[in-house]
Amino acid sequence: MMDEEFPPLPRDLTEVLTKLLSNPNVASKEWVVRYYDHEVRGNTVIKPLQGKLGMRGPGDATVIKPLEGSFRGLAIAVGVNPWFTALDPYKGGQASVDEACRNLTAVGGIPHSLTDCLNFGNPEKPERLGEFREAVKGIGDMASALNLAIPSGNVSFYNETSMGACLPTATVLGLGIVPDIRKCVTTDLKEEGNPIYVVGETRHEMAGSLLFREFAGKGGMVPGVSPEALKASMDHLQGCFERSLIRACHDISDGGLAVALAEMCIGGDLGVNADIVAMGKLPSAAKLFSESHSRWLVEVDRKREDEWLQRMKVPNVKIGLVGGKMLVIEDKDVLVDVEVGQLRKAWSEPLWKLLG
Amino acid sequence: MRANDVKVCVLRIEGTNCEEETAAAFYNMGASPEKVHLKQLIHSCPEEMRRNLEDYDILALPGGFSAGDYVRAGAIFAARIKSALSKQVDEFVSAHKPVIGICNGFQILVELGLLPAFEAAMSREPQAALYTNDSARFECIPTLLRHENSGNCIFTSSLPKGEVVMFPSAHAEGKLMFETHEERRYLDLLEKNHQVVFRYVDPEGRYAGYPWSPNGSISSIAGLCNPAGNVMGLMPHPERVFHRYTHPDWTRDSRDPSGDGDGKVIFQSAVDHVVKKG
Numbered sequence: 001m002m003d004e005e006f007p008p009l010p011r012d013l014t015e016v017l018t019k020l021l022s023n024p025n026v027a028s029k030e031w032v033v034r035y036y037d038h039e040v041r042g043n044t045v046i047k048p049l050q051g052k053l054g055m056r057g058p059g060d061a062t063v064i065k066p067l068e069g070s071f072r073g074l075a076i077a078v079g080v081n082p083w084f085t086a087l088d089p090y091k092g093g094q095a096s097v098d099e100a101c102r103n104l105t106a107v108g109g110i111p112h113s114l115t116d117c118l119n120f121g122n123p124e125k126p127e128r129l130g131e132f133r134e135a136v137k138g139i140g141d142m143a144s145a146l147n148l149a150i151p152s153g154n155v156s157f158y159n160e161t162s163m164g165a166c167l168p169t170a171t172v173l174g175l176g177i178v179p180d181i182r183k184c185v186t187t188d189l190k191e192e193g194n195p196i197y198v199v200g201e202t203r204h205e206m207a208g209s210l211l212f213r214e215f216a217g218k219g220g221m222v223p224g225v226s227p228e229a230l231k232a233s234m235d236h237l238q239g240c241f242e243r244s245l246i247r248a249c250h251d252i253s254d255g256g257l258a259v260a261l262a263e264m265c266i267g268g269d270l271g272v273n274a275d276i277v278a279m280g281k282l283p284s285a286a287k288l289f290s291e292s293h294s295r296w297l298v299e300v301d302r303k304r305e306d307e308w309l310q311r312m313k314v315p316n317v318k319i320g321l322v323g324g325k326m327l328v329i330e331d332k333d334v335l336v337d338v339e340v341g342q343l344r345k346a347w348s349e350p351l352w353k354l355l356g
Numbered sequence: 357m358r359a360n361d362v363k364v365c366v367l368r369i370e371g372t373n374c375e376e377e378t379a380a381a382f383y384n385m386g387a388s389p390e391k392v393h394l395k396q397l398i399h400s401c402p403e404e405m406r407r408n409l410e411d412y413d414i415l416a417l418p419g420g421f422s423a424g425d426y427v428r429a430g431a432i433f434a435a436r437i438k439s440a441l442s443k444q445v446d447e448f449v450s451a452h453k454p455v456i457g458i459c460n461g462f463q464i465l466v467e468l469g470l471l472p473a474f475e476a477a478m479s480r481e482p483q484a485a486l487y488t489n490d491s492a493r494f495e496c497i498p499t500l501l502r503h504e505n506s507g508n509c510i511f512t513s514s515l516p517k518g519e520v521v522m523f524p525s526a527h528a529e530g531k532l533m534f535e536t537h538e539e540r541r542y543l544d545l546l547e548k549n550h551q552v553v554f555r556y557v558d559p560e561g562r563y564a565g566y567p568w569s570p571n572g573s574i575s576s577i578a579g580l581c582n583p584a585g586n587v588m589g590l591m592p593h594p595e596r597v598f599h600r601y602t603h604p605d606w607t608r609d610s611r612d613p614s615g616d617g618d619g620k621v622i623f624q625s626a627v628d629h630v631v632k633k634g
Contacts (some may be wrong), residue, residue: 037496037526040419042377042596046607053498053522053605054559054568065601068380071614181601182613190608 002219004206009215009285013258013335018346020210020255020289021262027350030056038062045073045181046107050267051188056348057267058187060106060251065181073178075109081253081291082167083208087222089131093138093170094225098293100174101146102251105234106296108184108241109176114143116153116172121165123157128165132157135170145227148174183241187250188267192323194247194302196272198257199316200233200295202279204286210255211289223292230294233314237296245308248299256289258329258336260297265327265340266347274320274329284331359386362630365412366391369433374419374595378458381595381619382416385627389416394433398440409444413630414454417461419526419593429486429529430463437468442478445470449477454510454626455587459527462486462579462589471589473582474545483542486591487531490572494528497570498604499592501554501578502561508550508585514625520557521618522603523592530571530591532580543575554579554590594619 009016020026033048043065051057061077079099085092101111116139121128143150159166178184206212207220240246248268252260257276265271279287299322300308320329327343329336364382366389368375375391382389396407409415423432437445449455449470457465463486465471469479489495503519505512515521534542546552555576556569563569563576571591579590597617600606606613 034496035494037494039496039524039526039593039596039602040373042374042380042593042598042602045601047604049604050607051605052608053500184607186607188608 004220005218006206006285007212007215007217013285013288014338016211016215017258017262017336017338018343019214020259021343021347022350023210023214023255024350024354026210026254026259026347028056028058028348029351030348031351031355046184046186050186052267052269055188055267055269055344058263060103060187061109061176063107063109063178063181063184071180071182073181073184075104075107075176075178076173077103077176078171078173079103080169080171081208082169083213084222085131085135085168085170087208089134089168090138091222091224092168093135094142095223095293096170096172097139097142097146098225098230099251099253100172101230101234102294102296104174104176105237106185106187106249106251107178109178110238111146111148111174111234112177113149113151113175114172115150116170118153118155118171119159119166119169120157121160131168135168139170139172142225142227146231179242183244185241185246185249186267187264188248189264189270189272189299189322190247190268192270194299194322195305195318196274196320196322197298197300197316197318198279198295199237199298199312199314201229201292201315202257202282202287202290202295203292204282205290205292206286209289209291210259211285225293233294236312236314239311240308243307245301245304245311246298247301250297252295252297253291256291257297258288261329262327262343263347264297264299266344269340270322271324271326271328271340272320272322273324276319276329276331278317278319284335287331288329288335357631357634359627359631360388362387362414362627363412364389364414364416365407365409366416366418367394367397368392368418369394369422369436371422371424372418372420372460374458374593377595378416378418381598381623382414382627384598385623387627394436397444409441409448414456414626415448417457417464419459419461422460422464428467430460430467434464434467437464446478449587452584452586454629456511456622456626457589458593458595459591462591463529465587465589470587471580471582472542472546472551473587474542477582483534485533486529487533488529489527489531489570490566494526495567495570496526497524497567498522499525499570499578500557500559500564500568501592502557503553504555505553505581506550509553509581509588510586510629511581511588511622511625512553513629515621520561522597523594523619524596524604525570525592527571527591530573532573532577534574539574546580549583551580551583552577553581553588594622598623
């Protein structure tokens with residue numbers, strides 16, 4: 001591990017947030033989503049774009065209801081982080097499984113099985129083969145620990161030119177069972193006054209993060225994965241989905257908590273007043289932008305908050321309330337203060353501009 | 357007649373891909389739909405598979421990419437119907453039996469001359485076209501439609517005029533066009549004959565531009581019927597919102613997700629009509 005060099009950031013973290021939202025890897029994929037018929041057969045229950053009609057916010061997973069006579073559904077989601085994999089191939093492989101699982105969980109699905117799509121450089125070069133070996137081991141160990149089958153997969157090598165190899169890209173696609181599609185949840189915020197919780201532990205894990213990539217941070221820790229902690233959080237969340245305590249849920253990945261929170265505002269066309277002091281002693285920028293795994297943001301039905309607190313015996317912390325049309329985040333000082341409309345613009349437009 | 361006795365022909369060829377959900381919508385109304393390949397109607401198949409159009413009460417042309425959308429969307433399916441089944445289709449329509457074309461089905465009805473059909477049940481040449489969307493892209497997107505029909509259209513007889521419904525769109529060629537020199541006259545005819553069934557609107561209820569109208573259709577038209585009101589074509593997909601749980605925003609409110617979706621009324625109106633007629 002390299003010593004961390006935290007990059008200098010603009011004083012106003014709103015500027016940082018909107019820049020991260022506009023990164024092509026984070027920005028809305030509407031350009032391509034709308035280009036394909038994702039509703040054919042009339043059984044797409046949870047769509048790839050979510051939220052208030054016309055707001056087209058992001059989704060973590062899609063859900064189809066394959067059988068006319070049953071409310072069971074299939075959730076489908078992917079996970080991948082080539083930057084983590086480049087820095088630490090084993091953790092990168094684990095990260096793909098973790099992300100796929102938390103995406104499935106976020107709509108109310110129970111992870112059932114996985115498949116993968118592994119794109120790497122020339123395996124005749126020892127370091128490329130080493131990367132591949134470790135990434136596959138990471139995926140396999142996670143799948144074993146979570147008891148998920150990987151019945152299929154696909155490998156593509158030699159993705160390399162004289163300029164170098166592609167980033168080691170170990171994509172995992174997860175399939176989840178939704179016991180009752182009528183209890184599915186989307187990422188968009190629903191109702192003013194509902195509390196928002198962060199589920200899972202936020203650590204100072206900045207290596208490979210979107211923040212470090214955009215602002216030239218160096219070194220640091222690649223986020224680690226604990227399958228036991230992931231499993232515990234998924235089980236507790238599933239209990240809450242089952243009882244319909246959750247109104248919105250979004251996994252925390254690229255860009256960290258701040259990006260995930262902004263995305264929930266975009267779909268719901270609602271603001272949030274957040275105070276992240278309760279997240280502990282980490283630097284504010286780490287609380288906002290660290291990409292620690294196995295985390296979700298959850299909007300809880302305020303009338304049933306007690307029930308939520310009783311059930312959630314895994315790390316979780318309340319960070320604010322849904323309300324208004326501004327996203328305001330404080331950590332003693334005001335860090336972010338921005339209109340939801342401005343967040344939507346920053347997130348929605350980049351791919352249309354890049355791809356025409 | 358009971359709903360169960362209402363026989364629906366859901367007609368398909370290669371490339372049709374919305375026959376399951378279209379048949380399911382009629383089935384869920386209590387009717388008896390059957391997915392029928394065109395070859396079964398023109399008897400180009402083993403004897404036990406042969407079917408006759410006249411035995412059905414409703415004809416549904418589902419969405420998809422029939423014959424790969426080659427030439428023009430719907431053109432090949434329409435040409436094949438026209439060459440082998442013209443008489444039967446003409447008789448079916450003239451008998452005032454309901455015919456619905458959704459998305460690719462609407463394109464087929466226009467190519468066939470069953471819509472707008474100003475002069476006869478089936479015009480010899482197409483009188484309109486569903487042309488490439490203004491965006492030049494395939495558009496899969498929720499669309500809001502205002503019901504504009506004054507009551508002659510069988511498929512919207514249970515939907516109050518002025519009501520706004522959400523049927524999703526998914527097409528690349530949905531821009532209704534007329535020959536330029538006939539544009540004004542045809543639009544007037546559509547109004548006079550009460551042939552406009554749906555127009556695209558935005559969430560404020562105003563006639564919509566892009567993307568609420570995903571294609572740039574003339575006069576924001578999303579769906580038409582013939583002057584007799586028994587043939588309806590529309591680009592958006594009512595069969596995809598038969599249930600509330602396939603609406604894009606159902607997770608946002610407290611309505612029962614297994615309750616009715618906006619599209620149900622289309623199938624209900626048609627089946628009710630046939631049941632009442634006996």
